[in-house]
Amino acid sequence: MSVFADAAVTAHVVVDHPSAVHHAASLARDAARASGLDATAVERAAVLTTELAGNLLRHAVDGAVYVQRLPQNGGLDVVAVDRGPGMASPDRAMTDGYSTTGTLGSGMGAARRLADELALRTLPGVGTLICARFRAPDAAPARADLGLVCLPLRGEEACGDSAAVADAPGGRTAVVVDGLGHGVEAAEASAAAVRVFHEGPERPLPELLGAMDRALRGGRGAAVGLLRLRPGTAEHCGIGNVRLLLVGHDGVGPRAAGQPGVVGWNMPRPLPRSLSMPETSAAVLHSDGIAARWPDTATPFLLGLPPRLLAAALGHGHRSVRDDATALVTGAVRRNT
Template structure:
């Protein structure tokens, strides 16, 4: 089990039947940490238990990811596997349906309990499921945003991080990769995230400059900011955080930051503005994700919703000896 840093992602490999209980216990504990009221912590445990149990019974190479939802408006329980897939998703969501002679609660219970539930399954590509839980009357997290952020194996502090801000019809995202990993990298990243939230509506080059000033007495970091509005995007970055624009047809565009280290050597950054094709998604990811995924993304990945896409990349392309973050911004609600 990989621990989650503040606001990060908890990773529970489902490699033994005992991991089902571990996933349930960790989901309940995270819900308590998020101060979810009433029966919601127990409901979070049920979601994690049922999704983990499905992996344990029917699949292999699976994991459950647990985290606060983007903008901390709920709790995400995400399950991924490399199993045979589900032949009839609609039938599997029916209470009482079972292929293993059990009570058949499974996905039907998840669908009933979750505030929102998304599932994709494909023969040869396994199954991805995202159950979101939030308190009554809590603001709805943006459905077109997905992110996961994990520390390197053996680390309790994550040197990566991401942030998201919304101003009217404009969305601004930031991904930070503190140099190295561990507590010193995490300190630089947390300082950068606090700085971002104080100036998230500024021009993107000004945001990067503000981060540079804030990180002068830290280890330093790579940083990339993305801003999306209807049909357009703007990118600005320093260091080795990469960006890819995906459409259902393939990789439409790739971008990298300018050479430098935020907090040490800050080149004059210039943002790049470009049109976003219809149904395009922008993916920002740190070097804990193998960039070769952009060479041959599967047709399944190209059509995944943002949260499931982020989970797929982390599960299949993560370099476990480094911190890893993926932020996906889907088509803006105002895109024609």
């Protein structure tokens, strides 16, 4: 199975050796092609990934690159994360010719030109996160920013988790699915649930869960978390161990867990819950491969990250080594979108 057979699956490269730089660039090139980018954008993605991974190798501690196809509208995110010293002068680092090591210093200035969008956050003593986004030609604008990591259990190629997002006049709807266990059978269960999602993502959330329950009967079964965002509100409906949290600069807000049960086995009647969601907040929907206690130690720096960086930070710093791990983070849907 190709690592990109499921568009939700994230390629993850630990950058601890020069060969990792070339590997990350190769994965970015493959993902860019699969995302529908044109030949020029494919090469831009590969060149920029080489630069980001090379910077990690030279400067960072615990650095990694995450290559993630966008779950809607086509495109690609390349995210570099580290626990290094941080950048004392991030604005200067984005200027061509700036260097702290005597090199030409063209890397970060080039990054700003090569990517369609660039997000950077850094904190001295904590680390740096950089997301380079490449958009497919003619991609429709999304209703809100979005970040995703969907990581297989270490040593596995198939991922038992999956995720999807759909924007419609009724709002943004997102799903995270955790097929029971891991490996190929879990991946088949999560893929079946996502297919049902795409058949009618605008349907009422309990109806979507009922359709998934019927589709998964006789198979592995899954935990499913559904989220629908409208201006000012977040509606949640879930079965099993997929969690929802609303977060912002001022801390972690309301949380919601799925009802006990398994979609496809013994699913109870789904009960949706509506939460108030300020425009400045973000919703985090994650499987149990992301540690449940991550909010207990969350810093203002972490909670203030934009969705595309927060998802990578959760995958990098709070991932279980014993399970697939998925974190989907979406900004609030605003009234004028």
